[in-house]
Amino acid sequence: MQERAPSRIEDAITRLAEAQAEICAQLTRLADKVEGLEAARGAEARRLSVTELIEFLDGFRAAEALGEASLGAWIAVSDSAGVRGGLRTVQMREGMHARLLEQRIKELGGALRAEIPEDVYAQVMRSQADPGRSDVQKLAEFVERFPDIDAALRPILAMADRLEHDPETQSLLRTIAQDERSTLEFLSDICERLHNGQS
Secondary structure: OOOHHHHHHHHHHHHHHHHHHHHHHHHHHHHHHHHHHHHHHHHHHHOOOHHHHHHHHHHHHHHHHHHHHHHHHHHHHOOOHHHHHHHHHHHHHHHHHHHHHHHHHHHOOOOOOOOOOHHHHHHHHHHHHOOOOOHHHHHHHHHHHOOOHHHHHHHHHHHHHOOOOOHHHHHHHHHHHHHHHHHHHHHHHHHHHHHOOOO
């Protein structure tokens, strides 16, 4: 009787150890599952909803359309052939961006809703169409508004970075950002040249 007692205790300890090992294995599987769910939830939280994306694209589209119109007004009164030549290219790019963004919005099932407030639109157009304001003045104001090109492009590129699930829109935004960099570099460069008496 006394010999069987230690044997029963050893059996119980063995069964307890096996049960503990199984519980640990279950806890590990559960922890892995929770970690996977949290990672998926985090990725989902970072992912934009289609509605948010369309709102961003639509606001960007409206701004690019204003850029196209206001550059046309500036070109009409420009006092420098060099500025006019560059602004025509920039204007074409702005208009193309607006149309590409509009097309993508529609492909995503959205509608065009964003509008530049009338007073802002009128002020920008009046300022750019003013023949009393020289190209140098307009360029200096523009460069002053965007002194850091990387910072100016950051919102576009940050949005593109969030679109791993939508590579088409991601590439669209990244290539538009490249165009915008060219525009900002041109305006900064020609502003400096005009200030230095070059054309």
